[in-house]
Amino acid sequence: MPEALDLLRTRRSVKPVEMSGPGPGAAEIDALLTIASRVPDHGKLIPWRFIVFEGDARLKAGESIAAAFKRKYPDATGEQIAFESARLARAPLVVAVVSRAGPHVKIPEWEQVLSAGAAAMNLVTAAHALGYAANWITEWYAYDRGVLDALGVAPNEKIAGFVHIGRVKEKPDDRPRPPLGDIVTWFGS
Numbered sequence: 001m002p003e004a005l006d007l008l009r010t011r012r013s014v015k016p017v018e019m020s021g022p023g024p025g026a027a028e029i030d031a032l033l034t035i036a037s038r039v040p041d042h043g044k045l046i047p048w049r050f051i052v053f054e055g056d057a058r059l060k061a062g063e064s065i066a067a068a069f070k071r072k073y074p075d076a077t078g079e080q081i082a083f084e085s086a087r088l089a090r091a092p093l094v095v096a097v098v099s100r101a102g103p104h105v106k107i108p109e110w111e112q113v114l115s116a117g118a119a120a121m122n123l124v125t126a127a128h129a130l131g132y133a134a135n136w137i138t139e140w141y142a143y144d145r146g147v148l149d150a151l152g153v154a155p156n157e158k159i160a161g162f163v164h165i166g167r168v169k170e171k172p173d174d175r176p177r178p179p180l181g182d183i184v185t186w187f188g189s
Contacts, residue, residue, distance in 0.1 A: 007128060007129055008125070010128075011124070011125060011128045012172065012174055012175070013124075013134070013135045013136070014133035014134065014135055014168050014172055016090035016091045016135055016137075016164040016166070017090050018168065018169050018170065018172065019090065019091040019092070019133050019135075019164065019165075019166030019167060019168065019169065020092075020166055020168075020169050021092040021166060021167060022092060022167065023054065023091070023092025023093040023132070023165060023166050024092075024093055024127075024130065024165060028130055029052065029054075029093065031126070032095070032123055032126045032127060032130070032165070033050055033052075033095070033123070035122050035123070035125075035126035036050065036097070036119045036120070036122045036123035039115055039118035039119050039122055040115060040118060041115050042107050042111050042112075043104065043106060043107040045104065045107060045112060046100075047099060047100045047101045047102075047112035047113075047115050047116060048097055048098060048099055048100060048115060048116035048119045048160065049098045049100060049157075050095050050096065050097060050098065050119075051095070051096040051098060051151060051152065051153075052093070052094075052095055053088050053093070053094040053096070054092065054093050054094075058088040058089040058094060059085070059088075059089055061088050061150070061151060062084070062086055062087055062088050062089055063085060064146070064147050064150035064151065065084050065085060065088070065147055066081050066082075066084045067146070067150075068141060068144045068146045068147045068150075069081060069084040071146065072144075084141075087139070087141065088162070090164060091135075091164035091165055091166040092165070092166045092167075093164070093165040093166065094162050094164050094165070095123060095163045095165070096151065096159055096161075096162050096163075097116055097119050097120040097123065097136075097159070097160040097161050097162075097163060098116070098157050098158070098159060099112070099116035099158045099160045100112075100116075100156070100157050101113045101115075101116065101158075102156055113160075116160040117160055119160070120136050120160050120161045120163060121136070123136075123163050124136050124163055127163070127165045132166060132167065132168075133165070133167065133168040134164065134165045135163070135164045136161045136162075137161060137162055137164070138159060138162065139162070142158075142159035142162065143159075
């Protein structure tokens with residue numbers, strides 16, 4: 001499976017402002033979300049879900065982000081507010097990965113959180129496999145209760161990330177990666 005290894009080896013994040021359309025179509029979105037949901041899930045709890053933002057929905061969500069920004073920063077300029085309102089419109093498709101992790105008699109909450117992270121990473125990797133660019137980010141509005149309420153995120157849920165998906169405008173340079181010697185230890189050596 002050298003193609004699969006090459007796919008994993010070449011994946012990199014692309015800033016949403018460096019993306020363009022067209023984005024994935026309906027069948028591709030279904031494929032992306034199906035792949036995103038094929039992650040380890042101890043206890044079969046499905047401790048995550050997805051919110052899809054495409055088309056005008058990205059701008060509607062942006063209105064909620066801008067309103068929260070204005071509440072936080074009443075002296076914000078029109079330019080700053082416009083920037084915030086376009087947060088989810090920078091890429092043709094944005095998928096919020098929502099963690100539903102919670103207390104369970106057998107499954108540690110940490111494992112549930114990791115499963116949501118794995119769903120986000122599978123989504124990023126699947127986008128790359130389909131020829132799209134992707135970026136998994138949170139930013140301030142992922143933690144703002146007013147924004148979360150407006151997006152339909154329940155009080156017991158958290159945003160694991162917003163995955164922005166689109167076409168790359170220019171092939172980005174790769175960033176330096178850590179040498180294995182700096183991040184790997186061999187137990188017993």
